[in-house]
Amino acid sequence: MADTANEKEQSAQEAYDSRIVSIRRTTKVRDGGRDFSFSALAVVGDGKGRIGYGCGKGKEVVSAVQKAVDKARRDMKEIALRNDTLQYPITEYFGSTKVIMLPAVTGTGIIAGGAMRPIFEVLGVRNVIAKCIGSSNPINVVRATLRGLSEMKSPAQIAMKRGKTVKEILGIDQHDSKK
Numbered sequence: 001m002a003d004t005a006n007e008k009e010q011s012a013q014e015a016y017d018s019r020i021v022s023i024r025r026t027t028k029v030r031d032g033g034r035d036f037s038f039s040a041l042a043v044v045g046d047g048k049g050r051i052g053y054g055c056g057k058g059k060e061v062v063s064a065v066q067k068a069v070d071k072a073r074r075d076m077k078e079i080a081l082r083n084d085t086l087q088y089p090i091t092e093y094f095g096s097t098k099v100i101m102l103p104a105v106t107g108t109g110i111i112a113g114g115a116m117r118p119i120f121e122v123l124g125v126r127n128v129i130a131k132c133i134g135s136s137n138p139i140n141v142v143r144a145t146l147r148g149l150s151e152m153k154s155p156a157q158i159a160m161k162r163g164k165t166v167k168e169i170l171g172i173d174q175h176d177s178k179k
Contacts, residue, residue, distance in 0.1 A: 018044040018069050019118035021053075022138040023061060041115075041138055042068035044076070045122030051149075052076035053119075053142050077146070080154035084126035087155070092148030097140040098133040101148060115141040123149070 021041040028035040038061050045051040052075045056067025080087060086103040093099075099116065104127040110120045112130035115138040120128055132141050153161075159169045 016044050016046055016073060017122045018042055018072065019122055020065060020068075021115045021118050021142060023064070038064040040064040040068040041142065042072050043118050043122050043142065044069060044072040045119075045124065047122065047124040049079045049081050049124055050076050051079060051119065051123045051146065053146060055139065077150050079123060079149045080152055080157065081123070081125060082154075084124065085128055086125065086149075087152050090148040090152060092144045092151075094144035094147060095137075095140045096135040097137060097144045099141060099144045099148060100131045100133065101145070102129040103127070104129050114138070116145050119145050119149075 019042065021043055023041075024039045026037050026039065028037070037057060037059055039055060039057045040061070041053070041055050042065065043051060043053045052072040054068045054071025054073075054075065056064045056069075056071060058064035058067060082103070084106070086101055088103065090101045091098065092101075101116075104111070106127055108127040108129065110117055110125065110128055110130075112120060112128060114132055114136055116130045116132060119142065120130070130145075135141075155166050155169050159166045162169070
């Protein structure tokens with residue numbers, strides 16, 4: 001019975017796609033010499049709208065990456081996507097980082113660089129145009145991007161909040177649908 005629980009946990013972990021956004025090495029000089037440590041930033045997603053990020057530190061790269069991936073798996077959020085792109089244009093800030101994300105038509109691909117590209121890849125977004133303005137610190141870029149994505153609402157959520165139907169929110173006229 002314990003084997004089946006471990007197998008289910010392993011298959012659930014394999015369903016997630018993880019990407020390392022950045023790895024940094026820090027050095028502390030002591031009497032005996034230099035003492036190295038590493039920090040890693042990772043994003044984990046299922047390709048269907050769930051994503052999480054995590055930071056990990058360790059004396060070795062492998063342990064730092066493992067800690068970051070484990071933390072990212074624990075703190076996953078659901079993002080409301082429209083097919084394989086965003087619902088609407090988003091601008092978000094975190095510190096001195098400003099990120100701009102625009103939905104794109106099918107076939108555009110992921111036009112984003114730096115720390116934003118792995119986020120869209122693991123999230124399942126296939127068509128997006130994104131730009132980072134200001135500080136390009138990977139941690140701030142990831143936080144700004146995920147904050148903007150998590151605040152994005154679907155038409156169903158907006159309709160429920162306003163007490164209207166999804167057709168009214170999207171501006172679909174009943175006369176146009178009969179033509």
